Amino acid sequence: MTQQLLNKKLDQLQKQVDTIRNICILAHVDHGKTTLADSLVAANGIISARMAGKLRYMDSRKDEQERGITMKSSAIALYYPCQEKEYIINLMDSPGHVDFSSEVCTAVRLCDGAIVVVDVVEGVQPQTKVVLQQAWEQGIKPLLVINKMDRLIVEMKLEPKDAYFHIKQVLEQVNAVMGELFTTRIFSSQENKHTDDTQPKEFKDGDVYDWSSGLEDADDSHLYFEPALGNVVFASAYDGWAFSIDTFINMYSKKLNMSEQVLRKTLWGDFYILAKEKKIMKGANAKNKKPLFVQLVLDNIWSMYQTTLVDKDKDKLEKMTNSLGLKIAPRDLRTTDFKALLTAVMSAWLPIADPILSMVCTILPSPRDIGEERSKMLMCPQTAKFESLHEKTQALLSSFVACSAEETAPKIVFVSKMIPVSKSQLPINRAKVFTDEELRARRDAARERHQERLLQGPSSGIEGAVQLTEQQIEDTAKEEESKNEIEFIAFARVFSGVIKPGDELFVLGPKYNPNLSGEALETGEFPEDCHAAKAIVSNVYMLLGRDLETLEAGFAGNVIGISGLSEQVLKSATLSSSPWVPPFVELVHSTYPILRVAVEPMRSSDMRALARGLQLLNQADAHVEVLVSEVGEHLLVTAGEVHLQRCILDLQESYAKCEITVSEPIVPFRETIVPVPETDMVNEAIEADSKPKDENEEDMNDESVETPNKQCSFKVRALPLPKGLTDLLQDSHLILKAVGEKSDLSVKAKTDLEEIREKMITVLTENASDALNLEMIDNIISFGPKRCGPNVFINQVPELNINSIWEGQMTRGISDKRIEYVSSLVNGFQLATLNGPICEEPMMGVAFVLEEWTLLDEGDSGWGPLSGQIVSAVKDACRKSFQKQPQRLMTAMYTCDILVKAEVLGRLYGVISRRHGQIVKEDLVEGSSTFTVTAHLPVVESFDFSNEIRKQTSGLAMPQLVFTHWEVLDIDPFWIPTTEEEITHFGEKADSENPARKYMNVIKKRKGLKIDEKIVEFAEKQRTLTKSK
Ligand SMILES: Nc1nc2c(ncn2[C@@H]2O[C@H](COP(=O)(O)OP(=O)(O)OP(=O)(O)O)[C@@H](O)[C@H]2O)c(=O)[nH]1
């Protein structure tokens, strides 16, 4: 089929919802997603079969090709006829590297099914778990492709039987992850039940999700991957072959004269065949027989590899192919490149696209199978009840479920990201293919123009040159410019209705609330801050990998591109014809952008270009944050190093088009306090009398501060929060944030808060702390910073009645004058926790207890409003009380999983320990000499880590860094050796030994804060040091 015919076909097919499949390919990095996509694309003739697996068609960016990793998700529409029906498959390739996991989110959201690829040698890797979980949470159905089967033969040199057991193990690993997801869901749904008995029970056969009551009566059989169920394919994407159980059932059922059902049940599993009687028996393992799968499947594949790659026996190969009835092109048979020959033979025998695409068409749901459960999940966040939505909103559920492509159906579209496309790539600007008639017409026109010119005679200037009018010059210039310009195309899925160019739609931002603004919008008003706008669709496109094809309309169920929205949509949005559509539940990103740098243009005249470029980048990348710091620097926050490099490249080459200087990465720290340590730096117990005296006396831990006008005074004490509590507050951050933004709380928010309170009490009871008692939890009046951070402010002033955070923000109407100033009090705490005293980084895990608060009727005059003075006095009191405790810095930590060969393990450990990391876990991958190592590594020490590891281990290790937690750096940044032992051990100043001090000074320097260090104090000593070297 030619490309044009194919596109026409696809255009027709997109009107039939039942034969549409929206799927994405998910996997850990480098497990072969893009290679697999290539093979599937090749089946449509878009790229040649010979190039499949080598071209990496979906990796359209230059840097993706160079580095060999995918950095964005992209879609392509494929045509596939299956069982007398014709299907359109919108296939999305996604990146596997953690830095780009937000791109995976954007793809998963638009799909109904997923192909999860697992490298058979590496097995389940961290990202494999993450993507399975993502698929699960979004309610999309996964299929499994066990890829790189060739590695078992060529690299691991396993015998077919050992290979079988290895594959079985990998399959079990994957199923273990599925089982875990399932049980968690059951337990959490049971938990929900206590609070929510109105949840309708629903359980459809074949659904992946399940709300049934207990684990025992929950049916999880359809959840697992099992070859017999036809949801597992074994493949070698690189060598171009794949098969499912069905492939071989078809081959053998006639040959062995056995029913398909029997073979389906026994081909995978502990069964063997009695050759003479042609009987299938159970218990291959116990009887030490070859399992059926080995005998009928693997043995054949292995011998094909053996004949071609090892024996290089063309005659035998020809016999084999003849007996299988395969047609191999003579050109392929003549070649001396045996690898190419193998690919030709294998892909003729077990063509890769068939088992995978037919599995997609028969097992995965069509957009119409979306079901109520998933529709509700899209319409209503988990923290709210579907029943709490407006009636008219609830009524739209039926439109979601119907997925109707009728003109009359409400139009509902979700945009999951904006794809930047250079204008020259758009179909209107592409060189057009002319028909013969058009060509003739153009020739005639040209001839006429030529005649005219001859008649006019030579004009001024060079002979034959055509004088351009000014208008023409301007137009050409504009055209040139616009070719380089970027246009944003919305990557979207139509959930209901038809979208056509010229349609005017509501654009609903994530914060839009139909309950509040639905009515106003219906009458044509746009209230302020309603987070909605209107936009007109300019064009609708079919997404074809590197190309776009203009469509007349986009129908329900399809994944399409829409232009004309870039003004209204920043990253994601919901489009609809009705104001009652709720904005789709926001995508939850599994990683958190942590790496920030300051960027500035090389030439200051490019400042505007940079600012504009950053804006475009922000729009194009769901996971980038662009900020302007207090001092006016442009900050760029990215997920990791690879992501950062891609962003900078994008800025320089496409968005800002100017040279840019990038600062050293800025890594966030946290400040905290810890209980008074028992030992000093050389592990000697600190004796009571050597401790600073005042620390024994309780009162000295309090800090009293007065307002400048002496009207008000405060006594505050700082206490360290137990780790469990800090973690709990960190995890509850989103809920606290939601609560902190509102003044009166909804019922739902109150229950959430109550839950946090109960959890805090449990944690505190378990981790008994001398200083904190349960009563204090009830007296928390605020969290901070930003009212949702992991620090608490506790009111312990006798007879001061302030509402605690649990009771809401309103204060009781008691005639206490202090009540008026409560908000200033809390603001002081907020400021203190936002910038700690060590180096102005936010605090973490600190409780501030307000112990006294006096307020006189009058104070000295001339100091400005009292409220302002209170803010700064409280801030001061908090900071000073913090400084009275043992202070610590906290570093952001990456967790990284590295897969290494045993021989380079030592060198890997060397690199990790040099960077102050720790090895947490080390496992031998069964049946290989490979280890999976899990390590924690401070983010600040992680730069160029991947490169160093790669160099040190000659490319044998592939680290992936994910930000996971904060860790206390167990040394006082202000510590200097005091005891004799410490001085002998560390020298007098011990600067180099104190990493906390080093980090603190770097941060202070960056922020322009005073560093109390005399730089040349030890010049003498340094000289002696160099001498003695
Ligand atoms: N031996 C073997 N190698 C394969 C196979 N499939 C892919 N590869 C190789 O594995 C490497 C990674 O393949 P990709 O297709 O880029 O992997 P990916 O999953 O798209 O990687 P990311 O997009 O970066 O996550 C490439 O060098 C491929 O040639 C296979 O079946 N067998």
Ligand SMILES: [Mg+2]
């Ligand atoms: Mg890829």
